[in-house]
Amino acid sequence: MAEWWRGSVTYQIYPRSFQDANGDGDGDLAGITRRLPYLADLGVDAIWLSPVFVSPMADMGYDVSDYTDIDPRFGSLADFDAMVARAHELGLKVIIDQVLSHSSSEHPHFIESRGSRDNPKSDWYVWADPKHDGSPPNNWLSIFGGGAWQWETRRRQYYLHNFLAEQPDFNFHNPDVQDWLLSTMRFWLDRGVDGFRLDTVNFYFHDKLLRDDPADFRVKDKPEWNPYGMQYHLFSKNQPENLPFLERMRKLLDEYEARAMVGEMGESHHAIRMMGEYTTGKRLHKCYSFEMLGDGFSAAHFRRQIDEFFTGAPGGWPTWAFSNHDVVRHVTRWSKQGLSDEALAKLAGALLLSLQGSICVYQGEELGQTETDLEFFELDDPQGKRFWPENKGRDGCRTPMVWDNAEASSGFSTGRPWLPIKGPQAARHVAGQLGDPDSVLELYRRMLRLRRETEALRTGRTTFFDTSEPVLAFLRGAEVICVFNLSPETHEVTLTGAGALAISENAERTGDRLKLHPNGFALFEAVGEVSVADGPAAAVS
Structure with missing residues (x-):
């Protein structure tokens, strides 16, 4: 496929x-x-x-x-x-x-590049001259802390490393x-x-x-x-x-x-x-x-x-x-x-x-x-x-x-x-x-x-229901209702169009009411018109 x-x-x-x-x-x-x-x-x-x-x-x-x-x-x-x-x-x-x-600073291409300004790999990495005061060419920073430029004596230039100094950046403009x-x-x-x-x-x-x-x-x-x-x-x-x-x-x-x-x-x-x-x-x-x-x-x-x-x-x-x-x-x-x-x-x-x-x-x-x-x-x-x-x-x-x-x-x-x-x-x-x-x-x-067995969960579009925190509820495709309680407290919602239960944990369904205990969730087969609303007595449009 x-x-x-x-x-x-x-x-x-x-x-x-x-x-x-x-x-x-x-x-x-x-x-x-x-x-x-x-x-x-x-x-x-x-x-x-x-x-x-x-x-x-x-x-x-x-x-x-x-x-x-x-x-x-x-x-x-x-x-x-x-x-x-x-x-x-x-x-x-x-x-x-x-x-x-x-790459690594031990890669053969970098070892060659750092050797001089005129070798075949000289512009395979990002090199720049220092400013007149000897400082790096700009203020870019490394993810691992400090500046993103490392001095190389052999070329009398700085090279760029967005990560460690041992990880010189390739020059993709080449x-x-x-x-x-x-x-x-x-x-x-x-x-x-x-x-x-x-x-x-x-x-x-x-x-x-x-x-x-x-x-x-x-x-x-x-x-x-x-x-x-x-x-x-x-x-x-x-x-x-x-x-x-x-x-x-x-x-x-x-x-x-x-x-x-x-x-x-x-x-x-x-x-x-x-x-x-x-x-x-x-x-x-x-x-x-x-x-x-x-x-x-x-x-x-x-x-x-x-x-x-x-x-x-x-x-x-x-x-x-x-x-x-x-x-x-x-x-x-x-x-x-x-x-x-x-x-x-x-x-x-x-x-x-x-x-x-x-x-x-x-x-x-x-x-x-x-x-x-x-x-x-x-x-x-x-x-x-x-x-x-x-x-x-x-x-x-x-x-x-x-x-x-x-x-x-x-x-x-x-x-x-x-x-x-x-x-x-x-x-x-x-x-x-x-x-x-x-x-x-x-x-x-x-x-x-x-x-794997439900195409709607793999590729179906998502339609969210307007439930309040901490309840997250949505429909996948037109087939699966998904309801989650993202909290350590119990919450209830009202369901319509919920068919067979697919999977659940810490959840109880009584008719059109779904009680979600702490961290509870439930997935249902969708049947006909579907709605999920806050609370056991909430009006369903």
Whole structure:
């Protein structure tokens, strides 16, 4: 099916933390292959692997030094091919991360580029002369703190790095750079991958004039924990030249059957609008942002994201996620609402898998996994080390997958895991939830099966009902009524047109009344004219 990606559910694997097959404490490709039947049984359509390319691991693989080979810690190209073949046998698509905006400073092209101003790769990265006082050419900032320019003595110039200094930015204004990066994508397409997750897809081009980014008017007197958030990134990224390059990428993928791309909209003041712009026409197939990966947890918040996208970009297609490898896990993030972890995990799973768009589930999310509380000495993430203790970084969501109750490492490895598995996480293991009808895992399995079997949940348009906080209610297509209570208190609504119950949790229906206990939700078959209104005695129009 050419548009398998539309409404699909992708499971994100963080390879170093999924399954270790050789006992060295690091997850690997052979381990992923071993666990693929679990994912097929779970009911997802595709897997997405965070980077497994050769890398010095300054930023955990998002600093690539060889785009066409596998880092030995994960295995070999043969292991990769075996994993893809097994995934396809099980009916799973395989999507791999592509980090195109920057490379590792150890990449041969950068080593050559930094050597002089007149070598064949001299303009493959973004170089600029200092100002007359020796300072950087402008005020652009790095996401990892401090300025985005690093001095290189050999060239007597600065180079741009939007992330770590070990991650120099490619110069996309050079067509040779574009051509070469597209060739690396072709390499993996020829090996049988079904598509790409594109890291920081709005960072590719920079302003040629190197104009200063203005201050962000939303930041008042108190500085952000990361000064990057104090600028409006008008020139360092989000450039219009990105769009023609996306069209070049789409043209490449269209040479192959049923391939797809999903882009990460990395921090933008207009993320939802840009998601639509990047997925309209012959550009990306789908795109996601961090709008649902933050603290926002209300009926109005979720409704606003869906409404804004499909109103502003009716021809585009979004991907929604609640957790990933860069943010605090949503069960921990939203637990401040006073909700219990188990009930919140089930509510979030049912809500996410009811949304219009494509869906991404992060490993362990289906277990109700929570953020790991790490000490400073346990950190590996450069962001955590840089901004501790105000921000503890991303390692807390990257700790290993827990498969069983084995004392050593919960079935992840026979050796010592690269990040610790602590008690609260170890308690939420696969073996303890599989087959338990009351578990978070079995709720995810039921919801995934329902989404796969119900076309309206995959592609049907969304019609919201005007219920009051904290109740979120909507119709998918003309077939499924979805009602959620996003609070720790009981609320009631009046239903009309609700037929057979599809799935529910902490909810009671009596005639046309639906009582939603804390974190309760229910999905019904729609029959005839449908309405959802506040309260048991509310008038229904």
